[in-house]
Amino acid sequence: xxxxxxxLLLNLSIIxxxxxxxxxxxYFNSGTAFTMPKHRFELGLLDxxxxxxxxxxQLSTPHxxxxxxxPNFQIKKYWGSYHGFYFASKHGIFYPSIFMxxxxxxxxxxxxSPEYKIPDMLAINNQILVSYLPxxxxxxxxxxxxxxxxxxxxxxxxxxxxxxIFYPRLAVFYNQPELDAGIDFRGTIITHLGxxxxxxxxxxxxxxxxxxxxxxxxxxxxSKKQTCRIELGYKLCYGRYVPGNQWHLLxxxxxxxxx
Amino acid sequence: MTKxxxxxxxVLIGFIFYSxxxxxxxxxxxxxxxxxxxxxxxxxxxxxxxxxxxxxxIRFGAGRLPWFGDACGSRVVFTENEIYSNLxxxxxxxNLLKPDILLLQEVDLNSKRSxxxxxxxxxxxxxxxxxxxxxxxxxxxxxxxxxxxxxxxTNMILSRWNLTxxxxxxxxxxxxxxxxxxxxxxxxxxxxxxxxxxHNNNFYAVxxxxxxxxxxxxxxxxxxxxxxxxxxINNMGGIFVAGGDLNTLPPNTDTTDFCxxxxxxxxxxxxxxxxxxxxxxxxxxxxxxxxxxxxxxxxAVTTNDYIMNQYKYFSHTDRPTHFWDRTLDYLFTNKxxxxxxxxxxxxxxxxxxxxxxxxxxxxxx
Numbered sequence: 001x002x003x004x005x006x007x008l009l010l011n012l013s014i015i016x017x018x019x020x021x022x023x024x025x026x027y028f029n030s031g032t033a034f035t036m037p038k039h040r041f042e043l044g045l046l047d048x049x050x051x052x053x054x055x056x057x058q059l060s061t062p063h064x065x066x067x068x069x070x071p072n073f074q075i076k077k078y079w080g081s082y083h084g085f086y087f088a089s090k091h092g093i094f095y096p097s098i099f100m101x102x103x104x105x106x107x108x109x110x111x112x113s114p115e116y117k118i119p120d121m122l123a124i125n126n127q128i129l130v131s132y133l134p135x136x137x138x139x140x141x142x143x144x145x146x147x148x149x150x151x152x153x154x155x156x157x158x159x160x161x162x163x164x165i166f167y168p169r170l171a172v173f174y175n176q177p178e179l180d181a182g183i184d185f186r187g188t189i190i191t192h193l194g195x196x197x198x199x200x201x202x203x204x205x206x207x208x209x210x211x212x213x214x215x216x217x218x219x220x221x222x223s224k225k226q227t228c229r230i231e232l233g234y235k236l237c238y239g240r241y242v243p244g245n246q247w248h249l250l251x252x253x254x255x256x257x258x259x
Numbered sequence: 260m261t262k263x264x265x266x267x268x269x270v271l272i273g274f275i276f277y278s279x280x281x282x283x284x285x286x287x288x289x290x291x292x293x294x295x296x297x298x299x300x301x302x303x304x305x306x307x308x309x310x311x312x313x314x315x316x317i318r319f320g321a322g323r324l325p326w327f328g329d330a331c332g333s334r335v336v337f338t339e340n341e342i343y344s345n346l347x348x349x350x351x352x353x354n355l356l357k358p359d360i361l362l363l364q365e366v367d368l369n370s371k372r373s374x375x376x377x378x379x380x381x382x383x384x385x386x387x388x389x390x391x392x393x394x395x396x397x398x399x400x401x402x403x404x405x406x407x408x409x410x411x412x413t414n415m416i417l418s419r420w421n422l423t424x425x426x427x428x429x430x431x432x433x434x435x436x437x438x439x440x441x442x443x444x445x446x447x448x449x450x451x452x453x454x455x456x457x458h459n460n461n462f463y464a465v466x467x468x469x470x471x472x473x474x475x476x477x478x479x480x481x482x483x484x485x486x487x488x489x490x491x492i493n494n495m496g497g498i499f500v501a502g503g504d505l506n507t508l509p510p511n512t513d514t515t516d517f518c519x520x521x522x523x524x525x526x527x528x529x530x531x532x533x534x535x536x537x538x539x540x541x542x543x544x545x546x547x548x549x550x551x552x553x554x555x556x557x558x559a560v561t562t563n564d565y566i567m568n569q570y571k572y573f574s575h576t577d578r579p580t581h582f583w584d585r586t587l588d589y590l591f592t593n594k595x596x597x598x599x600x601x602x603x604x605x606x607x608x609x610x611x612x613x614x615x616x617x618x619x620x621x622x623x624x
Contacts, residue, residue: 106327106405108439113335113406158336162371162408163401243369243409 025131025139027226028256030060031184031198032141033088033131035078040258047231047254069102071095076129090127090145096170097121104159111161119153121173127180138187147178164237164248168202168212175207186220194220196231212239218252228257283443284398292425292450293413295391297383303419305457309597309619313358314588316468316504316575316613319367319412320346320378323579323609327405329471330579330612331523335406339374346378348610350385356604357387358617360454361417362466362590364504366393371408379415388417392452394427396468397445404443414450414466414503422464425452428488431480433473445470447481449488459622463492465501472539478506482548489556493593500620502559502590504613507545509565509572509586510553515543517585521577540577542585552591559590559601559618572603575613582608588616597621 025034030048035058041051049064056078061067074092081087097120104112112118127145134140149172157174161167172178182200189195195218202212218233231254238247318326322345325332353361366382367373383391397412416422428449436444449467456462465488469481482505492499508515518528521540528537553562560572565586573583583605590601600619607614 104406108404110405110407111403115334115336115406158338158371158374159406243375 025133027258028220028222028229031186031196032139033078033086033129034139035076035088042256043259044254044256047229047256049256066099069099071098074125084132086131088129088131090125090129090143092125094123094125094169095121096123096173100155100159100170103161111163111166112159116156116159118159119151119155121149121151121155123147123149123172125178125180138185141184142182143184144181145179147172147176147180149173149176162241162243164212164214164239164246164250165235167239167241168214171202171204171212175204175210177205179203192222192224194222196220196233209240209242213237216252218254226258228255230255282400283402284395284400286395286427286429286446286448288429290394290427290429292392292394292427292452293379294422294425295379295383295393297389300389301387301419303389307359308623309621310359310456310500311357311600311617311619312360312362312464312500312502312590312592313353313356313615313617314362314364314466314502314504314590315349315353315615316364316588316611317349317366317378318611318613319365319370319373320349320376321373321611322348323612325579326372330577332579336372336408337374339376342373342376342378345610346376346381346385350382352604352607352610352615353382353386356615356617359419360464360500361388361415362464362503363415363417364466364468364613365396366413366415368393368411368413370410370412371406372410375409379413382415383417386417387419389419390422391415391417392422392425392450394425394448394450395446396448399443402443412445414448414468416450416452416464416466418454418464420457421455422452423455425450428484430467430469430484431477433470433475433477435473435475435477447477449481449485451488451492456622459498461497463497463499463501465489465492465499465503467501467503467505469504469506471504471506474536474538478545479548482507482552486552486555489552489591489593493556498592498594500590500592501556502588502616504587505549505589506539506587507548508542509558509560509589510546510550510562511566512542512546512586513569514585515546516541517577520581520584549589556591556593557596559596559616560586560603564601571605573605574603574616577612579612583614588613590616590618592620595621 035056036052038052038055043049048060048062050060053059058076060074062072072094076090079087097118100118104114106114125147127143129143131141180202184198186196198216200214204210215236218231221230233252235250235252320342327335366378369375379393393413393415396414397410399410430447447470451465454462454464467485470478517540518537521537572586574586574588576584597619602617604615
């Protein structure tokens, strides 16, 4: 517990400092409207993996190493700038059925009761992202989007994983459509050392348990040649679950490097 | 500016402390219990000469449905309709039998397996009871096994009269499990409270649910703790009604090994003289565990009565379609039960895998 508090205080004090170094928006830019250079490949461990298909087109997946369990691909298209605002759109597909069937098991690791049959389900999401550089060392991004699901059958309403991270990402298969919106604010403090703050909101239709929020705050280290990035911080989650509104504080760690 | 920033930090820290619910909750040796009162307080007679006490393990409102944990079942999570239907049958039975003090075990609060229904409040508001206290037997935010998810199970005492001085007493944890399982597993407890009867300021109720599946000595420790608690009340001059699901057989029981009866398809037991035995089905080593309790205090069913007709007092079976085959539920007092008032309500077959046991205590001097 103490370490979380120390980390939080550290992060907050850091965020209040003025940035002192230039910020690269070409690399490790998930969450912004920018895309990476053509053919650059960033492999993420506990982080997003991305590949630059073109200078203005980027393919990414949240967790490449478990992609066979959780196929989730996103295309980000950079559309250009207007009066200092940078525009992009994101389009993705997400197929969770393999993962859900894997964890619908007896014994340890059973996140879903094995009594449920998990149908084939595919979610399609679309987002618009707008980035703005309020000062030279920071990028502010706002986004909004919607998600809907295509299913071979409706999953049993009690086959949900009622735990943060999982629930909001799978809720669209139970109550759709989903609307989401949020912000990402990032900058540098000193050379190689930066901060990142984000808030993601999820709204779901046709249910009382319709709102979830995730807030991340982290310190980032990016290597001199922009080949590697480490993030450490916390994730604060809020959700309207069936047994009541719940808050969760979780550690946040990310590691990505250029291949 | 500095003040505002400090305030912001303090609020944020407070907020984070507030948010930090452990994955599975541990408990102190003794803690205050949770208190409840009915939405509408009903009239209670001021004068009476006896009280009817009942104990019932209600199996979290699952009735006789085939749960994976105790009935060779394949189900883990039950629907809202299933749970409400069983709860309705349970409160109908309670309202019919009309105990004045009710000891319930396995009452769920916010559990995925029972459709997140707050059974504590639901039972209180659908019976004639005015007050209740409860203590967690199991509290885990998320159990990553078998799809159990969130699990909050309590033991509960309900009464027409106000309940005070209620405490949750932690019982010994099982030592026959690995660390991970034990972290997420139930933490058996005892619940005691004072029942504020109109003309008796020294009346106590104690509810216990001992371990059902322990293969070490933890269940024995639970029974010893129970006896110590009754001794404590007795020594300070209090009158108690105490009981619950002791998960062991009465002294002098004929059949003490139910491994073969309880085995699920594919399971194999008694392949040699020494076993193996099914967890929670072999009571042979426990034959003397209740002797001291029976000697010191008055059981609702005396040993003589039990020996004469054991079948009449069977209160449990693991098999969903089978009739009661063993006695696990008890009531004790240090005063006097009214003769022949004890009833093992075997007709309540569909509401749970235990049937209610009731008896009346005389309050005349």
